[in-house]
Amino acid sequence: MPRTETSTEKHNARRRAKRLADSRMRMATHAASQIAHWEWDGKRPITPGQVIAKTTAMYGNYRQVRDQAITPAEARAALDYVLNR
Numbered sequence: 220m221p222r223t224e225t226s227t228e229k230h231n232a233r234r235r236a237k238r239l240a241d242s243r244m245r246m247a248t249h250a251a252s253q254i255a256h257w258e259w260d261g262k263r264p265i266t267p268g269q270v271i272a273k274t275t276a277m278y279g280n281y282r283q284v285r286d287q288a289i290t291p292a293e294a295r296a297a298l299d300y301v302l303n304r
Contacts (some may be wrong), residue, residue: 242283247297250274255301265302267294 222230250273254265271294278284 239283243289243293244297246278246281246284247271247274247289247293248300250277251294251297251301253277265298267291267298270294270298 247270251265251270254269254273259265268291271289271291274289274294275284
C-alpha cells in the first residue's frame, strides 16, 4: 500500500531527526576522544562541560551545533562511550 502524503512527511521527519541525533553524537564523541587522547592528564576527570566546550570549538559553525548546543546528556553519553571502549 503506498504511503499517503502525511505518512511520508512523518516518516521523513523521523529520519531527519535520527540523522541529526547521529551526527551530533559523532561530533560529541570525536570531541571527547580528542580530549581523552591529547588534553587529559589522567588525574582529574573529564566533565561533560569540557566535551560541550570542545564540541562547540571544533564544530561551532556546523548547523547541527550552531542551532542547538550539545546537551549535557549527549556529552555524558559520548564521554562514557569514549572512556569505556
